[in-house]
Amino acid sequence: MKKVLIANRGEIALRVARTCREMGLRTVAIYSDADRAALHVRSCDEAVRVGPAASRESYLVIENVIAACRATGADAVHPGYGFLSENARFARACAEAGIVFIGPPPAAMEEMGEKTRARRKAIEAGVPVVPGMKEPIPPGGEDAAKEYASSIGYPIMLKAAAGGGGKGMRLVNEPREFDSALATAQREATSAFGDGRVYIEKAVSRPRHVEIQIFADTHGSCIWLGERECSVQRRHQKVIEETPSAIVTPELRAEMGRVAVNAAKAVGYVGAGTCEFLVDGGTRSFYFLEMNTRLQVEHPVTELCTGLDLVRWQIEIAQGAPLPWTQDDVLRNLRGHAIEARLYAEDPARNFLPSPGTILELRLAEGPGVRNDCGVESGSEVPRHYDPMIGKLAAWAHTREEAIARLRRALGETVVKGITTNAAYLKRVLELDEFGRGDYDTGLLSRAQERLLGKEVTSDEEIALAAAAIWQLEQDQRAAMGVRPAAEESAWARAGRLAALRGRK
């Protein structure tokens, strides 16, 4: 392997490119018209355009990505997460073109990638699952599906058969919400995965979302690398993830790890994968949800507590190397506590509306125990066409308490000008009592909504007023002298340069 095409954009493309560079591998970026000026394009050795802004016409077009490999002579593809990462047809197309797909074999992706098949497989392997449909809703099967929903009892979940990441997922509390929720879930699933099929699962009340990272090689070995708790979710999108989980004991960890490894072995899995479970916070019994056959967004917390580079492992295993660690090595090396927060371009005060636009200035946190995985920089444009996540901020410390304090501090250092982000909201989530105690479930954010969105109390209001007045006075004086305000000038100049780069005025 000499040259890796990274079939993704944003922070994960940068993340993969960094490891490739460390391993002496050349990198190829792909980009849509909306991403010509994006940071990931500049962070790779080569770059190839794959189509217009809409991901369905660019990042999701298998033929274009394969053509980009051919044009650059890339001998491997890293799919990142999202886009084509769980598309078995893409993995097969790579194999047929003689390109190494850095991920599991297509057959394992098909078994696990489609959620309903994965559930059937889990049931066969004796893994407990949440009650639900064994097949996606067929075309014209809406009425039967509605009857099925009533038969297992509301509330129910609608989930995309092809997907993850909360896209195409809807909680339905009562029958009269069913039709519109189904239509929305199908449309979102089509838009995100190019596959609109959805299925029904019974909704478990106050569940905790705990997932197990596994790794398998081509020599039949498979190990787990601990859990990640991802119960801090908004609209089924993970917001904050941590490891270890506050409710997972060493015994439960070993048991869940064993089940996850069995599930992976049952489908002949190879590479990095994640088994997601719902855990009942009271009884601590757990149910298999799905397996994600790719690297997860939240993999950095596992890296922080194991000291590993999971992308390096993926690349080595894709080249046939055996797993460098045994299960005992994992147990010996797990240490400390890590938490990650996802930075979204959205406005919590306006019902979390996406906030695309140009980032005028970006200041990232530094200092002990802090890790940034960011896909943008000062001057970057956040296009409206893609996921609003612009980066991830993670912190590691020896104890959970210190890790929370550290991440809180790091979020306070993070400044993004020009667009609105959820940074302040994330800080307030970390300050919630329930979160501090580790006593929370997937309903935490909606229950704490009022506390999280209430007016910020600050003792520095007068200092803010002084700063504003001094700044405004300077602006007014410059204006009186016929000088354009500095801030305005640089903002317009940057916007102009970006527009010119994209070739539109």
Added chain:
Amino acid sequence: MRYHAILDGVERDVEVTQRGDRYRVVVGEKVMEVDAVHLQGTALSLIIGTRSARCDIEPGQDGKLAVRVGESVVAMELLDERRLRLRRAEGKFTLEGPQRIDAPMPGKVVRVLVKLGDEVQEGQGLVVVEAMKMENELKSPKAGKVTELRAVEGAAVESGAKLAVVA
């Protein structure tokens, strides 16, 4: 120079006088002697007594500012005398009369849920706009009749584009 700040609907007067590198700022009863350094872009370093504050100004539209002091952000409108008079003349925001429903962000209209002339309830969904793969339903701010409908399914819209009017 005297400015009028509006913080969360509350008006506060701020008077600032420059004396070389230093400023005297009066907010209500409080008098602050401020050593201020203008840094590149929109950043300021203030020292008041021995209190050191890292400040960032994020200018928005129509005099709106977000002022960051350390980790806290204070949203305000800062107006001079002339703009304050204009603002007062506009009167209070009200839901009486026709209400415009604008696109809150750039995106694509994926569904139009009403027809021109429809009677709608307060909170009823009017238009669904998709941006960044999430759908956002825009609801009617009041009960009334759809008197104007600009939203077209499948059309791209810019932030602030008029989608409908409910009167």
